[in-house]
Amino acid sequence: xxxxxxxxPPAPRRNRVLDxxxxxxxxVFTRPAPKSAKAQMEFLYTRTKQSTKALxxxxxxxxxxxxxxRAGQQTKPQKRLQATLVEATESQWQPQVRAQARERAATSxxxxxxxTAYFGFTCTGSSDDGRERTITTPIxxxxxxxxxxxxxxxxxxxxxxxxxxxxxxxxxxxxxxxxADGLRADFTDVQSIDFQx
Numbered sequence: 001x002x003x004x005x006x007x008x009p010p011a012p013r014r015n016r017v018l019d020x021x022x023x024x025x026x027x028v029f030t031r032p033a034p035k036s037a038k039a040q041m042e043f044l045y046t047r048t049k050q051s052t053k054a055l056x057x058x059x060x061x062x063x064x065x066x067x068x069x070r071a072g073q074q075t076k077p078q079k080r081l082q083a084t085l086v087e088a089t090e091s092q093w094q095p096q097v098r099a100q101a102r103e104r105a106a107t108s109x110x111x112x113x114x115x116t117a118y119f120g121f122t123c124t125g126s127s128d129d130g131r132e133r134t135i136t137t138p139i140x141x142x143x144x145x146x147x148x149x150x151x152x153x154x155x156x157x158x159x160x161x162x163x164x165x166x167x168x169x170x171x172x173x174x175x176x177x178x179x180a181d182g183l184r185a186d187f188t189d190v191q192s193i194d195f196q197x
Contacts, residue, residue: 015157016157017157017161017190018151020193020194021147021195022091023194023195024194024197025102026090027196027197028097028098028101029093030097033089033093034093037069037076037077037085038069038070038072038075040085040086041055041066041069043089044058044089044092052070058088060084061081102148104197105197106144106148107145109197110141110144111144111195111196111197112196113135113138113167113193114196116132116133116135116190116191117132117133117188117189117190119135119185120185120187132191135172137171137172138171139164139195140170143164143170144167147167161187165185168187169184169185173185
């Protein structure tokens, strides 16, 4: 039972920004990732340098389970294993293509963001109250580089959120510094967010 004086900790943010970055990387694949459980197992087996034990540990299953799928004796994994196979396969699929897209976005191309969220503002003399908006805007390579650096360093959603908000503020609200000097926008209650390299 919770007393009226006790406060519950705030609910953690979902990994919307991190998930959106993963989806953006997967959109640049030049070939589809393996779909069947056997093909996924074979691909991951080669990525673990043909170590059944290492693959079993990575997937959280027994070595015998890995052997059964590789031999075709089992073909339909349970939901948890299926989700793990898809995630592991797609996260390791076409690393050079993914790296080239990230490098291009961080050095010259930037990337697009489309976000639906509640945007609030901090600015001297601002009369624009916060509200829910759907915004599609480019993000400069400078911010892309910082976002990708944080992602690679294992940043949390809380680490990425202010950087993405600053990038959106610069390109959409202040138009690269040409208006609304000193404006700072933050977004909360993110309904959806997507990036495109």
